[in-house]
């Protein structure tokens with residue numbers, strides 16, 4: 001991956017810019033993946049970082065689940081259709097997308113709920129380590145560090161988790177997490193990519209520093225999994241959470257996932273020990289005995305319809321090389337940045353997303369006046385992104401179904417809206 005921005009086409013007239021974009025599409029090894037999605041050619045969909053497009057395999061699979069598995073087999077489907085084991089089975093399908101070996105990911109609940117499980121579990125782990133005498137003597141791990149730019153729900157949940165575990169939540173700029181992790185740190189919660197700015201945070205540096213301080217890391221992968229290589233196993237990340245309805249295209253409200261690193265599973269003490277995480281759920285014993293493995297991260301009965309829709313949605317990743325996804329994501333975002341800079345009225349847009357590849361996720365955030373009206377007009381003209389208050393336009397680039405001509409059209413439409421003004 002080079003850090004050199006693509007030189008933008010279009011220097012010799014509008015026709016050649018379209019032609020250059022079409023050539024990039026023709027040379028794109030992922031271009032054919034678009035056919036695996038339900039999309040219309042009238043719309044450029046740049047909101048897959050909020051709700052991924054519908055994979056074409058999902059409607060048929062859901063019809064079968066409802067008609068046959070629920071409608072005819074009814075209760076037999078918990079075993080005969082594999083419903084009961086779906087959370088761990090689908091977790092194993094997500095695992096390669098985040099660089100995890102099998103047996104460490106379970107699907108279920110929302111990201112919010114999984115942040116709670118993971119963070120309290122991480123603090124309890126640090127506490128257990130200290131009790132075993134592995135911490136430096138005389139210090140108290142009384143703080144949970146978190147990146148201050150966090151998606152709000154992570155911050156709300158972390159504040160409650162801190163209060164429940166007798167810690168103080170300390171929000172700091174993401175870039176300061178490595179230098180601030182220390183003997184007082186009980187756990188670190190970090191968003192891998194900032195949902196607002198699209199900035200990619202250095203998960204390797206955060207994890208290394210937290211571990212040097214004896215503290216576990218919880219990574220929120222909502223805006224990175226499915227868009228770029230994550231490598232939780234290789235980085236040593238302790239716990240990870242993420243949603244499946246953004247880059248993983250699982251559908252509205254699709255269940256989230258929880259990664260529990262293999263070496264921590266035997267000591268993972270879930271703050272939500274539901275019966276689905278019990279060693280023998282159908283023994284119906286009054287005492288809780290946690291299951292082996294990541295299964296102890298489960299809580300209650302899984303939402304089977306959403307879960308099986310997600311399972312079908314994940315088929316679009318079969319045979320996809322995530323390094324190729326990343327290369328295309330960077331090429332698309334480079335292209336968009338260059339074309340917007342060339343076409344938009346000077347000074348009308350200020351990129352918030354870092355130009356540096358090593359610090360960029362898969363979305364471009366642009367500061368702009370009149371954001372809500374600008375986005376409404378863009379949507380009216382068939383270019384769908386979104387905005388975050390007070391003044392940030394967001395454009396998510398999903399390499400499996402977005403191309404360079406789409407990106408050319410988005411840049412031109414945005415420039416036109418800014419030139420012409422909104423009503």
Ligand SMILES: *Cc1c(COP(=O)(O)O)cnc(C)c1O
Pocket residue numbers: 110111112113151153154191195220222223243256
């Ligand atoms: C989208 C997102 C969430 C969403 O949480 P839910 O519980 O699914 O509503 C949480 N955290 C981050 C970082 C997100 O981007």
